């Protein structure tokens with residue numbers, strides 16, 4: 001696409017318009033590719049360091065977009081919640097703190113912010129980001145531009161309202177919206193139509209026919225059960241099936257338990273104007289209480305051959321992040337599992353011996369991890385969150401219990417070919433679209 005002249009013209013027009021724009025479209029229309037190519041174009045026009053920033057709501061989305069999380073870019077601490085309901089006050093309060101001084105300098109340089117996965121950014125956060133950018137600007141600086149990318153009919157933020165309800169949405173974007181309509185991930189016309197209908201929460205004859213054609217009975221499922229990645233909505237079902245697959249992989253022996261050893265360290269984002277905490281004096285009770293809402297499990301089981309998903313961001317320096325999927329190849333003599341990550345773009349400067357790297361090839365890397373850096377992952381995370389933005393070669397859909405808007409759509413749109421999609425369960429009544437998002441698109445695009 002970068003070599004395609006017509007795209008360069010689209011980018012030039014979009015940029016020269018000088019209007020903040022929302023770039024949208026259903027699954028597989030090329031939003032991520034557009035974002036990547038548009039970023040290169042913008043960086044060629046605005047070469048000053050820090051002037052073009054790509055941000056996303058999650059680590060995996062940020063990695064896919066080759067950007068940073070908006071939390072780290074804006075300096076939001078972990079589990080950040082707004083103190084009041086006025087975003088201007090909130091931004092002024094944050095920027096008034098000592099620790100925000102370097103962050104404000106970084107924000108002041110931004111001429112263009114590209115924000116990916118906007119459907120997962122809560123409206124109040126978008127309002128604060130907008131005010132932080134505005135209030136950090138030096139007098140006389142040209143106004144900044146924001147390009148948001150995403151599809152409000154896919155997954156929503158876990159907490160908070162959809163971003164188009166933000167106070168800043170209309171002032172920023174007005175009618176600035178670009179809809180990509182040609183689906184590239186799938187080519188089969190009936191599959192494309194089924195995804196289009198599913199996006200609107202309609203269980204049409206295309207959707208039902210597609211699901212019926214891809215349905216796998218018990219006999220066919222035997223061969224897929226523990227080999228093909230499953231997409232399913234409920235965490236308990238994910239855990240139960242992972243346990244079943246592990247047991248099978250261990251030939252019926254109980255897989256080994258690995259228990260997390262928790263430790264305490266000072267928050268790198270703490271307020272530096274306060275006295276440094278004494279990390280050696282934190283009681284085990286306070287430490288355990290702090291871990292109560294931690295999503296990483298205390299005890300994990302795995303064995304050689306197990307497919308695992310990283311649940312930490314300790315390995316960002318070598319390009320691995322929360323959500324990276326690999327296979328346990330072996331165990332070191334000290335019990336550290338060596339995990340191989342395929343289709344991995346090796347980060348420049350990666351050296352064998354640093355960050356636990358054991359070996360690497362053109363598109364793979366083997367890393368000795370700590371035993372609890374990951375969890376077994378024969379199945380995806382609930383709500384298909386872990387596979388957002390990915391194209392999967394093959395998947396089993398077990399979505400009969402889907403409960404949220406966009407869940408079935410997120411699962412059924414990942415696989416390019418019908419024959420690679422295997423439906424274990426599906427219920428038309430669970431095919432949900434967010435009514436507010438449907439209304440938003442109806443009014444914006446006049447479908």
Ligand SMILES: Nc1ncnc2c1ncn2[C@@H]1O[C@H](COP(=O)(O)OP(=O)(O)OP(=O)(O)O)[C@@H](O)[C@H]1O
Pocket residue numbers: 001025026027028029030031032033034151184185388389390391413
């Ligand atoms: N202009 C294009 N020409 C050919 N193939 C494309 C084009 N744009 C995207 N693709 C291919 O289509 C697939 C989906 O693209 P992409 O991930 O960018 O879509 P998306 O809109 O971000 O999807 P989703 O919302 O589901 O994450 C990828 O395999 C990509 O290589």
